[in-house]
Amino acid sequence: MKGSAGSCLCPPGLTCRRAIPSLLLISTLAGLHGCDGPQSALAPAGVEAGQIANLFWVMTIAGGLIWVAVMVLVVYATRPRQRARFHPRSTRWLIVGAGAVFPTLVLGALLSYGLKLLPALRDPGDVALHITVSGEQWWWRVRYQLDNDESVELANEIRLPVGKKVEFELESSDVIHSFWVPSLGGKVDMTPGRRTRLVLQPTKTGTFRGACAEYCGASHAYMMFDVVVTTEQEFRTWLDRQQEPASEPSSEIARRGQILFVANGCGACHQVRGTRARGRIGPDLTHVGSRLRVGAGMMPSTPESFERWISETEHIKPGVKMPSFGMLPEDQITAIAHYLSELQ
């Protein structure tokens, strides 16, 4: 392995011949390390993701074995001494057997296995919960359909009870987005003018990351959400809390922030249930302080993050519809940020 300047790129103490397998092993291990974490289809935490991960491994291992077999045959067949041994009749059988029969059987079997999973992934069956998620530029509007025919709206965070089947109705108000929580299941497009469906059944508690999997504009890469899977009891407590109107601010600075929030017209786009802010364009902020992140996955939920978001909105998320409010005096931004943080 020589660099362009003629110097060897191999690690010191290793000859190039011995270094290549070591480098391959290191890069493979580094690649496999990326298969873990809260946003990996290869670390399944749901029934559907488990089936998809199995399909991936079956395809990868089968493909790998066939590749090795073909390479062995290629090496064997191209050795000069072997060439003379091939008889025209055996060559014909090799072409028919290995060139037609074998691929037909293997590809047919792999295709049948893949297709067999589809009905299971599409069938809603007994569903415990209905959630509508709408893709917006660039955030997620989340609506829980309650048993009493009412609904509760939030944004950029979804909580689910472990072990229960949940049906998502997916829609979009502007362009095509794609809803994807790799740890829980496959991705489904959100197309304007029609509703698509996805059923997920988490099997492990924890916090997982979802993302938009379809290029949808300038801030496509900044369109994330958290999926928090908890026990059924914790989930019910959380959902009951989400249905309640916003709590009154408890600190002096947050009370001032509430007045400034209304005075600066934030309520024209945002709703804070129980107050005069009833906007429907932007995310519902009734319990925004209880969410894990600010700005659809951009920053941890702290008063400082709210401050940054309010004053540098367009800088943090290019093309976002909310204008930056950096022209407000710093103490006013701090007060509004504290108010939002207290909306637990």
Ligand code: CUA
């Ligand atoms: Cu929404 Cu990409």
